[in-house]
Amino acid sequence: MRKLKVMRTVAAMALAVGAMTAAGAGQAQAAPQADSYGCPSGYVCMYPGAGWNNNTPTHKYxxxxxxxxxxxxxxxxxxxxxxxxxxMRTCTGYNGTGCQGHLPAGWYIDKNMTPINSITLQA
Structure with a gap:
């Protein structure tokens, strides 16, 4: 149990410090859920603006x-x-180069995507 708390703390610190700079920090969810905010379980979804866009993502990966x-x-x-x-990670270059931070499962972040040219999903 203590190891899990330490891992969560490290992940949260990496998100806060590690280059996933954004207007607002992500909020933790208890665990990824089936069709949460219109995003199917197992997916990374993007919504225009700093909100849930009426639970309608414009991009799903x-x-x-x-x-x-x-x-x-x-x-x-x-x-x-x-x-x-x-x-998942955001990257300033195409083909997954110049990647920044790690967004853990069950989290979201509001991010300026203008300088972002690719994203990666990994286990």
Missing amino acids: YRYGTYNLSNVVGTYRIYNNQTGGAT
Whole structure:
């Protein structure tokens, strides 16, 4: 139990300190849930603006790997509804280069996506 608390603290500190700079910090969810905020279980979803867009994500990603982004500018809410402790990262370069921070499963963050050109999903 103590090891789990330490791991959560380290993950939270990495998110706060580690380069996932955004207008607002993510809030923890108890655990990823099926179809939470319109985002299916196992997915990373993005919503335009700093809100849930009426539970309607504009982007959904499921498979581990790198996704290059096109015409994604301004603030987006990114919600990691993956399972099994999977994380996601934002990257300033295409093909997963210049990646920043780790967004743990069950967390979200409001982030300026203008300088972001790709995201990665990993176990």
